[in-house]
Amino acid sequence: MPDQSLDATAQTQVAAERKIRVIVAKPGLDGHDRGAKVIARALRDAGMEVIYTGIRQTPAMIVEAAIQEDADAILLSILSGAHMALFPKIMELLRAQGAEDILVVAGGILPDEDIPAIEAIGIKGNFGPGTSTQDIIAFVRANVKPERLAQPLPPLRTGGVAVDEPARGAQA
Amino acid sequence: MLDDLIARLTAGDRRALxxxxxxxxxxxxxSRAALAQLHALGGKAHIVGVTGSPGAGKSTLVMQLVRELRRRDQRVAIVAVDPTSPFTGGAILGDRIxxxxxxxxxxxxIRSMASRGSVGGLSSATRDAVRVLDAAGFDTIIIETVGAGQAEVEIVRAAQTIVVVTVPGMGDDIQALKAGILEIADCFCVNKADRPGADQAAAELRMLLSLDTQRDKDAWKxxxxxxxxxxxxxxxxxxDALGRHLAYLRESGQIVVRxxxxxxxxxxALLYQALLAKLGATLGPAHFDQIVAAVAARQSDPYSAASVIARALGIALPSEDDATG
Incomplete structure (x- = not known):
């Protein structure tokens, strides 16, 4: 283990400390999250900060989490086959927020014939079963936009994320 | 760009925030320049720290507390801190679940933050994040620390009201809390109170508090x-208790003290960072490593080594300087 104080010295000298922040989310209704957890753990071990949202996420929940957490990337794990219903909605909500600079990567059970359509809406990676976690780490590192923090944000939208449905359990 | 961000976050733009x-x-x-402006804008929010052992139910309790504060029409921000791996620098932030x-x-x-190498259950950047949220006009800002056990009392340096969460069945562990977390609490929650032993845990806490002579000087029980x-x-x-504590802080003047x-x-802390930076620039990590190795090999001792380094920095150790106050 390196000495703590010297770590601190080194950090102070370089001043800024940029960490890749990613959301790992499971959209839709399938509850099989072992794959998502393996990915989350692998990204953590690669030095990234992983915000794990858990299962049964709506597109609005995922996009709102990404906005609030200022994530560099969203990793979607889906096994249920509902990707063609959910993915376009996620991309639409991101666009509505002017958040196209966030990398969106998908993985899980994605039939080959759907992949062109998924890629056409701007979702990258599209990793299937058997993909090495190292490949996913390398892909995220290569595709997040390191300069996004220095760029001005798109014009003001007051009042937060436009939500297409009430949150579960929200009440007055 | 920073001025634009400040204008937008104070107007309610969450992306800018x-x-x-x-x-x-x-x-x-x-961001340093922005922090100066943000500091001037803040000071209105009630900053609440929630701490306690891992698994005590802090995240769930915070969620319920926020729902209650929303019923009272407050705007609420949460900073949830989870630990950074000391080996890889990565983190899994799961409080949103x-x-x-x-x-x-x-x-x-809601913002998840990694502790990024700090100790005491709090990220060193947490206070700056709170400063941003304060300037953004939230009524209450809740800081949820990493699961903390005994001496992780850093939260007192960031929050105005400290909630310590414990659970029944901790038994003697409550005794162990006595010297650390117990002393910083402004409010205790015995969570999971539907489990057996909740009354006993509350009674034990009450007993421990009655033994704390420091508390007698304090009007707040x-x-x-x-x-x-x-x-x-x-x-x-x-x-309700959080509201009463804030009122107490204001009436007693404790809010200024805190x-x-x-x-x-x-x-x-900033001066300490600057000193470390100067140390790094003056000595260089390699030279520092040599000194460390010499002390570990018992060719030198920590006091002599620190004294030599301090002289190189143009300062003296407190023991060598009688004028130090």
Whole structure:
């Protein structure tokens, strides 16, 4: 283990400390999250900060989490086959927020014939079963936009994320 | 760009708010100037720290507390800190999982932060993140620390009201809390109070508090509340207690005392960083490693080594300088 104080010295000298922040989310209704957890753990071990949202996420929940957490990337794990219903909605909500600079990567059970359509809406990676976690780490590192923090944000939208449905359990 | 971000985050733009938090969390040099402006804008929020052992139910309790504060029409922000791996620098931030019910409410903002090598259950950037949220006009800002056990009392340097969460069945562990976390609590929650032993845990806490002579000088008696975060039972009482404590802080002038305590520790922490930076620049890590190795090999001792380094920095160790106050 390196000495703590010297770590601190080194950090102070370089001043800024940029960490890749990613959301790992499971959209839709399938509850099989072992794959998502393996990915989350692998990204953590690669030095990234992983915000794990858990299962049964709506597109609005995922996009709102990404906005609030200022994530560099969203990793979607889906096994249920509902990707063609959910993915376009996620991309639409991101666009509505002017958040196209966030990398969106998908993985899980994605039939080959759907992949062109998924890629056409701007979702990258599209990793299937058997993909090495190292490949996913390398892909995220290569595709997040390191300069996004220095760029001005798109014009003001007051009042937060436009939500297409009430949150579960929200009440007055 | 920073001025634009400040204007927008104070107007309620969540992307600007999130971006500013990222910049201060990354210790981005440009954010320093923004922090000066943000500090001037803040000072209105009630800053509540929630701490306690891992698995005590902090995240769930915070979620329920926020729902209650929303019923009272407050705007609420949450900073949830989870640990950074000391080996890889990565982190899994999972507090959002238990806060799903709050998603979709534009008057709630949740931010996960990694502890990034700090000790005491608090990220060193947490205070700056809170400064941003304060300037953004939230009524209450809740800081949820990493699961903390005994001496992780850093939270007192960031929050005005400290909630310590414990659970029944900790038995002698409550005794162990005595010297650390017990002393910083402004309010206790015995969470999971639907489990056996909740009354006993509350009674033990009451007994320990009665032994604390320091507390006698204080007009504030920390309430001991029984909560069940899973159902929300006891949470309105918690929200009431937080309100009463804030009123006490204001009436007693303690709010100024606490503010000054925080300011003092922040200034000293920054000076300490600057000193470490100067140390790095003066000696270089390699030279420092040599000195460390010499002390470890017992060719030198920590006091002599520190004395030599201090002289190189143009200062003296306190023991060598009688004029030190």
């Amino acid at each position: 999130a971006r500013m938090v990222t910049l201060v969390e990354n210790n981005d040099p440009a 238990r806060m799903q019910d709050l998603v979709g409410d534009p008057n709630v903002y 920390p309430p001991i509340l029984k909560t069940t975060a899973a159902t929300g039972a006891g949470v309105p009482e918690l929200a 503010g000054e305590r925080q300011a003092r520790s922040e200034i000293l």
